[in-house]
Amino acid sequence: xxDVTQTPRNRITKTGKRIMLECSxxxxxxxxxWYRQDPGLGLxxxxxxxxxxxxxxxxxxxxxxxxxxxxxxxxxSLESAIPNQTALYFCATSDLYGRDNEQFFGPGxxxxxx
Amino acid sequence: AQSVTQPDIHxxxxxxxxxxxxxxxxxxxxxYLFWYVQSPGQGLQLLxxxxxxxxxxxxxxxxxxxxxxxxxxxxxxxxxxxxxxxAEYFCAVGAASGGxxxxxxxxxxxxxxxxx
Numbered sequence: 001x002x003d004v005t006q007t008p009r010n011r012i013t014k015t016g017k018r019i020m021l022e023c024s025x026x027x028x029x030x031x032x033x034w035y036r037q038d039p040g041l042g043l044x045x046x047x048x049x050x051x052x053x054x055x056x057x058x059x060x061x062x063x064x065x066x067x068x069x070x071x072x073x074x075x076x077s078l079e080s081a082i083p084n085q086t087a088l089y090f091c092a093t094s095d096l097y098g099r100d101n102e103q104f105f106g107p108g109x110x111x112x113x114x
Numbered sequence: 115a116q117s118v119t120q121p122d123i124h125x126x127x128x129x130x131x132x133x134x135x136x137x138x139x140x141x142x143x144x145x146y147l148f149w150y151v152q153s154p155g156q157g158l159q160l161l162x163x164x165x166x167x168x169x170x171x172x173x174x175x176x177x178x179x180x181x182x183x184x185x186x187x188x189x190x191x192x193x194x195x196x197x198x199x200x201a202e203y204f205c206a207v208g209a210a211s212g213g214x215x216x217x218x219x220x221x222x223x224x225x226x227x228x229x230x
Contacts, residue, residue: 003192009215035220040123040203040222040223041222042219042220042221042222043158043204044220044225045218058217090157090158100164101165101208101209101218102148102160103147103218104160105150105157105158105159106157107156107157108156108157
């Protein structure tokens with residue numbers, strides 16, 4: 001079984017709809033992250049969480065919110081989706097006590113906002 | 115703040131040829147450096163990483179990278195490319211000290227095409 005899972009894998013929605021993307025991990029890591037990937041722009045950090053009580057904004061948090069329901073679960077919400085939020089979204093985890101900051105990525109969620 | 119530059123947006127090589135993908139970083143302290151690969155329709159897979167020690171690091175799939183502090187570079191190399199190496203490659207740099215060692219900054223990626 002995959003260590004980092006994301007649901008759904010694909011989603012098409014309409015402008016103005018509320019959308020939630022979910023991430024679960026079985027790696028036992030404390031840190032979790034949400035990124036979006038756009039062609040030619042690489043990965044950009046949306047939000048990150050060091051533990052259940054710690055949530056931090058990344059470089060492009062406007063229009064997004066997150067919830068850390070448990071150590072293993074980190075959800076990303078788009079309260080009112082807009083077309084320029086069409087992107088590939090990745091969840092990642094890392095070990096608080098890891099030496100090298102390696103992040104482990106989920107398979108991604110492709111979101112299309114019409 | 116750290117930053118990463120991948121100067122080549124798209125590279126095309128012939129199968130069997132050697133490959134070098136460039137990565138330059140900006141960071142004030144000793145960086146943690148990573149190369150990830152993303153195959154079409156897939157997530158990101160770690161190829162290799164550097165955080166201390168030997169500046170020439172070996173990774174999976176026959177890739178290697180060399181950390182050159184004087185040039186602020188971490189170029190990825192492979193002596194003989196296979197068709198299955200066609201993918202997008204991302205270099206990333208992470209902070210290396212204190213409580214802020216949480217964040218990776220990614221380059222914009224280099225798309226590799228392999229011709230038969």
